[in-house]
Amino acid sequence: MPKSARTRNLIILSSVGTVLVVLFIVVRLYAGRGVVQPIAYNHRVHIENAGMQCTDCHVHAKDMASATVPSLEVCQNCHSAEPVSKSPEELKVLKYVADKKEIPWIRIYEVPEHVYFSHRRHVIGGKLECEACHGNMNEQTQPVTTAFLPVTMENCMNCHRQRKVSNDCLACHR
Amino acid sequence: MPRWAMVIDLDKCTGCGACMAACKMENNVAIVDSKEAQAGRALFWMDMITTYEGEYPTVAAKRMPKPCFQCDNPPCTKVCPVRATYRNNEGLVAQIYHRCIGCRYCMAACPFTTKVFNWYEPQWLEGANKCFNPDVSVRAVGVVEKCSFCAHRLQHVKEVADLEKRPLQDGEYVPACSEICPADAISFGDLENKDSAVYKLSRSYRASRVMEDLGVEPKVYYLSKRVS
Numbered sequence: 001m002p003k004s005a006r007t008r009n010l011i012i013l014s015s016v017g018t019v020l021v022v023l024f025i026v027v028r029l030y031a032g033r034g035v036v037q038p039i040a041y042n043h044r045v046h047i048e049n050a051g052m053q054c055t056d057c058h059v060h061a062k063d064m065a066s067a068t069v070p071s072l073e074v075c076q077n078c079h080s081a082e083p084v085s086k087s088p089e090e091l092k093v094l095k096y097v098a099d100k101k102e103i104p105w106i107r108i109y110e111v112p113e114h115v116y117f118s119h120r121r122h123v124i125g126g127k128l129e130c131e132a133c134h135g136n137m138n139e140q141t142q143p144v145t146t147a148f149l150p151v152t153m154e155n156c157m158n159c160h161r162q163r164k165v166s167n168d169c170l171a172c173h174r
Numbered sequence: 175m176p177r178w179a180m181v182i183d184l185d186k187c188t189g190c191g192a193c194m195a196a197c198k199m200e201n202n203v204a205i206v207d208s209k210e211a212q213a214g215r216a217l218f219w220m221d222m223i224t225t226y227e228g229e230y231p232t233v234a235a236k237r238m239p240k241p242c243f244q245c246d247n248p249p250c251t252k253v254c255p256v257r258a259t260y261r262n263n264e265g266l267v268a269q270i271y272h273r274c275i276g277c278r279y280c281m282a283a284c285p286f287t288t289k290v291f292n293w294y295e296p297q298w299l300e301g302a303n304k305c306f307n308p309d310v311s312v313r314a315v316g317v318v319e320k321c322s323f324c325a326h327r328l329q330h331v332k333e334v335a336d337l338e339k340r341p342l343q344d345g346e347y348v349p350a351c352s353e354i355c356p357a358d359a360i361s362f363g364d365l366e367n368k369d370s371a372v373y374k375l376s377r378s379y380r381a382s383r384v385m386e387d388l389g390v391e392p393k394v395y396y397l398s399k400r401v402s
Binding site: 112113114 | 260262263266268270271272273308309310311312325326328329333336337
């Protein structure tokens with residue numbers, strides 16, 4: 001009967017649709033968590049054991065717009081010939097050094113090109129600690145895969161509102 | 175609060191077009207193919223109006239650079255249904271491209287036709303897409319854009335001045351057109367600052383604004399000895 005065939009088709013279609021929507025939501029929810037950094041970089045050992053500071057690696061965190069992620073050259077100062085730890089992750093670093101290949105870090109915090117964000121403005125001008133936006137990186141033992149304070153307009157504007165900083169569109173947008 | 179304004183001295187302007195070129199480069203303004211440009215779809219933030227006077231063989235060409243007039247009482251912002259264009263408290267008429275829905279009401283409302291629409295995917299000269307100005311976003315197809323008085327330059331100079339805990343100096347914030355002008359015909363600055371060059375020039379006996387009777391209060395003044 002054509003009528004029941006149509007209802008059957010409708011049921012099939014709508015169930016397929018529901019499955020797709022659920023799948024989409026699940027994928028969106030887990031998208032952030034699926035990030036796998038090329039090396040399980042450990043912030044804490046470098047700050048506590050190697051005695052480094054944020055700006056030793058993120059050299060422009062205080063004097064430019066972009067803090068920058070260190071190039072292999074920085075790692076090479078300490079990781080070049082003999083491993084300094086027993087970690088298998090360090091061997092991966094040494095492999096990159098031997099191959100003279102940059103480590104393809106995946107960026108977690110990033111503003112789109114139509115937004116102007118300056119570290120110098122916030123760290124020096126606003127006297128903000130890195131923690132305010134990035135959480136406690138001193139204790140970070142896992143590679144960075146999710147943002148502590150996600151880069152959304154709402155998060156930018158909330159803090160600006162609290163601290164009575166301009167929320168004029170032209171302050172951020174360009 | 176500053177109130178940013180521009181003064182263009184037509185007696186000094188040679189009509190060379192350096193301001194137009196500098197503006198295109200500075201602001202990543204797309205190039206439109208020549209056929210479409212002929213049809214009036216060329217993209218210029220700094221345009222050049224040419225009018226001719228007299229009969230051959232004694233013809234004089236009048237050239238007039240035309241940026242956005244950044245009106246103090248802008249008609250374009252009043253018709254925007256999404257507040258993608260608005261006048262900020264420093265007198266800059268902003269255009270937030272990602273907010274723009276491309277309805278083009280603002281273009282219709284502007285008496286000076288300074289707003290332009292991105293009808294197509296932008297085209298670039300070969301290699302030009304590798305040397306965009308990173309301080310200015312590249313607009314997508316379907317949004318309205320216009321001269322911003324190079325507001326991105328203000329973001330930078332303001333940051334430096336704030337860090338040094340001092341007010342902005344006259345001449346610290348200048349748009350690309352003013353910076354490039356070989357005849358020094360384009361002055362730029364703060365109308366609220368009585369010592370600024372633009373404040374003084376805007377009060378010159380030669381100063382006038384386009385269609386002053388409309389009451390939109392443009393902040394671009396033209397200087398000319400010619401009676402127009």
